[in-house]
Amino acid sequence: MITSRSVPTGLARSALRSLGQPITTPCQQCRTFLRPARHSGSRAYETINLNRMRTQHHDYHRNRRAVLLGGALAGSIATCYTAYRLVDAVRNPTQFDAPASGPDKVDPFVTEGGVKRKTVIHDDEGRELVPTGNSTITTFPRTLDLHLGAQAAQEKVNGVEYTLVGLGVRTVSFLGIQVYMVGYYLATQDIAAIQARLVKEINPIATTLVANEKEELRKALLDPVQGEKLWTEILREVRPRSAFRIVPIRDTDFHHLRDAFVRAVQARSTGRPAEFGDDEFGTAMRDFRAVFNRGKFPKKQELLMVRDNSGHLTVTHDTSGTGAARETIGQIPEERITRLLWMNWLAGSKVASEPARQNIVEGIMEFVERPVGTVATQVV
Template sequence: MLLQRRTIGRTAGLARSPAAAVTAAGSHSSLPALSWTPRRTLFNRRRRQERLSGRAIETLDIQRMSEQAVNYHRNRRIFLWSGAIAGVVSFVYTAWKLKLELEKGHKLDSNLPASDPLASPAAADRKVVIHDDQGREIVPTGNGTVPFFPRVLHLPAFTAPKSPALPSDKTSQPLVVPPTPDGSTTEYTLVGLGLRTVTFLNFQVYVVGYYVATSDIAALQNALVKKVNPLATTLVPSERDQLRAALLDPAESERTWDALLASGVPARSAFRVVPVRDTDFHHLRDGFVRAIQARAPEGAAMDDKFGEAVREFRTAFNRGSVPKQRELLLVRDEKGRLSIAYDGSGPGKKKASGREVIGVIEDERVSRTLWLNYLAGKKVASEPARTNIVEGIMGFVERPVGTVASQVLPVANANV
């Protein structure tokens, strides 16, 4: 029995495959057939996979994976910051190029096609008369929202008692004062117009036109002609160039217009403001008040009367919204009194209210500072308007003093 077990042990040790086991079992028919299956362990499986694939299995390197994650996020941040900086630079560059094109006088919102002869540079000295469907003379502005301004305005004498004292509640609506009911009107002639823009992107705000009472143009002609040549009644081209340079010079224009307005020349004039986008009275008021404070006469800041006049001006604008294409009039009379009239009627409004006076400011310095904000100084509310007004004045002074300037502004000069 012991010998039999040893034989089986030796046979099992020699038979490493099922076929060998069968052969061994056949030689000892009296013994049972045996087979051997190798045991599988974790290390045996790994060595078998290595032999099959021909390469070693990679182990996890936590430190290297952490470094890769850090590098990925750093490169991602650099890429995002580069894109943001490139976007800002391209935006600023585009805005700068647009500003240069606008300064060159290119019309970006013109109602005249490029093929129109009136849009050519040769039309700069051409006098054009345009009539609307009712036969009234109008002047193109070059703006699509407010395409035309009337050449002549017929305004009543906006006179009223001094504005009442400010109420304790600053949010209350100001008193609306109607114009005089006698029906008399004064004719005002358009001198020049232009578009007011804000920010370096030149966002369009409103079109403004400067009107002078037709019967007061002679006094303005005489004062400007005598400034250049005291013995002349009209100016030759070289003298007109001299006057043009003076009215466009920051310091000289300030002195000239301040002296004229202080002496009551022209006696009656008006600014017509028409928004090209929806706005409100508070927005317009803030712009006007900044102009008044920036150009206030010396010592006016300590003058209680001037301060009260500015508060009355603020109260007049304590109202609601101003839709586009609505008319706001700033009218200065022979005493320097400022009347503010608003016409709330317009396209899309069922009830036409017409012009109504919303405020009257007695202090002459308020209207004078507002007029200087458009006519003179280094920085004006609308440089296109100031330039166009000067060109309109050049058309006046080229005629003999005393003749009424009935011409219409050149279309090219009215571009906004």
């Protein structure tokens, strides 16, 4: 067989054809270690599935976009959270003598002889204060002397003393952003009535509760069903004069508070048309919304909501935050509004502030361990 190391051209091609010799190329003559030379008569084919390629291309870019979006979202959340913690640390630096758990972890109760008591301190003017454990709103007054929310004319003149039962912080979102500090106050003169009602709930013949009975009452107050039933009976039947004091930890506005309060009342009244479906309740809800149609609510100012012994609501606003400049901004003469609003902090499966609910229960435990009628004359 005639072969050539170069591709035959011209007369050489004609001569090879006349002799019947095949025309070969150097590539066709090559041998490799792993693959034999390809013959001139063979052809390679590749099957291409365009639909499969299109699907794979679409899936690749879809998954790529999802991964990029998730990374961007996670990065944004981490950046915002880190910025929030840095700003909070700059604005509220931890002092060197602060407890190891941090200023926001301080328990406002101190344990004495196995019994929890509220920690009470005094300021330069001798006023009694209760530490909150918060670095922005550091203390709450132990007592309030109010000249509003009382029915009797003599009480309006002399004022009514309210004693702090418990307090806690309201947080929102999974980041635990602190919104406001809230404290629950009871009229000192009405504590005996609540004592009697709570003690009789556990032991009808007792005047005070022992350790195991206190634990039973604590569980009842913290239980979503039992706690709501017990507090509802107290608010409807005993009707103690009480107040919630709210102090923002960060700047907010009245519209945000209004929306939160309205949602809380509506959530507890929905599905109960027989009790809350009348026109009077609807009118009271509109009036309640109107009370909070105001502007900014800067941090450290005070909002006070007082419930008298008829269930009527009085709302005051104090720009000083000390109670020296309280101004009445609205009144709602509807017992059901205050009852549902109070339950937003006191009981149920979901409350506005779980730390406040827990702290209020601890304050109630201070009352029931003493004989009925003695707390009003000796409040720690």
